[in-house]
Amino acid sequence: MSKSLNIFAVCISVMLFGLWGSVFGRDQDTASSEKKTEKELERALQWLVSQRGKDWGWGGLETTQALLAVSLTRTGDPLERELTTKQMEVNLVLQLWRHHETPALTPAKIAMYSLALSANCHDPRQFHGHDLIGSLLHHEAESDSEFALCSLAVCSSGAHVRKRQIRRLLDIANSKHTVDSLGGVVLALQCIVRDHRNRNLQHYLKKPILALAHLQQSDGGFGSLHSTALAIQALGDETEAWNRSSAVSWLLDHQGPDGAFFDVTTTSEVILALAHKGLGSVREIDCDESPVDVEAPSAAIIPHLNILPEAKPNTTLKANKTISSASDKQKKPTGVIVTPKTESETEKNEDVTVSYTLWVGSNVTENYTISITTPHNSTFYNVMQLAAEKDTHYVFSATEWPNGHYVHTLAGFKEQPMSYHYWLLYRLPSLPDPSNPPVNQLVAPTGVDDLIVEDGEHYLFWYKKL
Template identity: 45%
Template structure:
């Protein structure tokens, strides 16, 4: 987010599974892809009003601090983009930069000069992605299109390289999304991968991933991904300290922005206290209105304002955007084991009739291969039909099944056929969480019915595991 040193990243009866008995000679059906912590204390209402008033006063003092530290060139040195973004987030008048005071316009021009200087050195060395992402976000907050910045496409430069560091990647994806650029499906898959392994990442990274995903789901075609944001939000919320903070000031400021709009993750507020986090910030403010330096002050203001990095561009800027916000869903870009699957022609009206879930394949008792699809399907659909959808989406999920009077018996998946002589079978599990090879599910979680009778439910996770019994 708004950090000066973003590059230094803080870091389981087989027949029961299929629900059929072999009473008649089967006919084989081959399905292939078709062409078509302790709970924080709750603040009373009156006390909350006092906190709100104090927050407003704190923000005004902090803005005065930033203005007092503006340099003769009307910028803030290496923090110009952070300050401009923060000031726009704190600006609730809806005015564009051209409608604001002359001094703010001069500061915006200084930022543009800094961007042009950075891009002019591109032939010498690529611009730092974290700085480029910050500039992109700041321009969006100013109602300026970073894809058409003095003949340069900053978003294209931003997406040209995929950073190895997850925090920088999430930051770049957030900036691209905020600029109404295409959010590639492989980028969404990587965000989901990080979110599903939250324990392996820093709080800064998880917060930024949540913000990026929240930006993505603002488009109705990706709104079904909202379910996958809930778990990392709840996990992040549980990391709040007894004093209300999340560690360092920038980390706390970022976590507040990731969690404060908890309609993106119902249940998050059960695990944390927004008033306690803001109170922690207020107690750290110094008499001069700042939080030690310009960078920390900008971060704190952003956390205290109603707006957040998940929605940087003001609504009145929509007429200044180019093209549509996301790439078509039928464009299957990228590679890797985790993919996305959507029903055709998903629309806002069908969102309420759809369910979101995952479908995973494991190969080997010790899980040597792991493939996952993040799927959206109509309610009350059978898992057999889900398997057909998955096979059309991804060849690895193609399967073969025997047809019996009471349903289908799946015997082959991902090119692996059951081997009764070696006791290798496909077992279907219904799980409450994404399956983890390090903590494989027990036999009590095997699906109680066969693939034709098992109806997928929202938020569940389904695993077909090829293992030795």
């Protein structure tokens, strides 16, 4: 009997040891898998940032997708994200102003813009005189997947989703079985039930979540990179009905050697899935903290140019205006003034002459114009340097980034992102007239370093509220 008990004890010990080893092995595999995912996620983010243009955008709606990815993962410097947000806002303003010339914005596009604005603590309900959320509520998308995306955007902005829209979401959940429609519905309903007024809807999530989980294919994916990324965002850490690690592995199998997942839009979607920071997390961002004005670095020192100490500004200006000093409300930029080589060092037979105007205020309370002669093939940045040497009104500060200079201060007026005050550069066919200000279609198409000036052109830097 004693011998039998000993044998039984040994068997139990072996079983427990095997079970412990199995669990320990799975934990090691999970840790290894998560470490690999983090590494590939970092490569994808690096590729995405490398595709950003010199205007801080990615071009069109891709800027919105990429901005969501870098904002929700907190990638890069806050100032960089704010510059990208500014570029996106300019693009959207142009589309809103050109609605008679270009195809109208679809509800899905407005929803993406709204999500990106909310992710960066900008209210889409008060977008320069436009209520983007009100537009989504009054103009419903026809397709189920787009309608779900619009509902998510409305909820993420903090607005109340109407009962009629909730009923349609529930109808889609009960009748449609595509990854895109179910994924969008789950994300929208997950956001809606966070509102205490809609907590009773929690049990309605079980059916679409289960239906979406059952659409996972044998290879781990959900049909495409877009659909798989959306499904992972919607299903989250739900493990009973689907296999998350298998879906993530399927995504990583389609990653390119450079870290990309085909293009900017798809890479941005996959990043959100891998980072556990999907579109559903936009509403979780805390925007109640007091905004912090990000201080830009001092003026860049450019090699191969003469550097002079910053001169004290004149207190007597044109039109009885004064450049702010240390005692004024607007502080002068610190650092150095970057000035170019003298005209005698260049070939005079290839010179071009342009006008360079500064406007301050949406109502143009300050107006200065200077004529600049510069060598052929000069950039507008060269023009700015010459102007700063000749007239203290044109003293500027710029941040030097790997993809060019970003001018943030002119004539003592620094951009204020929190109040939407920015410097906008226009390239015009004639001298700017305050009584007939230029439309935003004439905003310069590129940055100051890539803008080659031509003889007889007119340039305007306008400090205004967007």
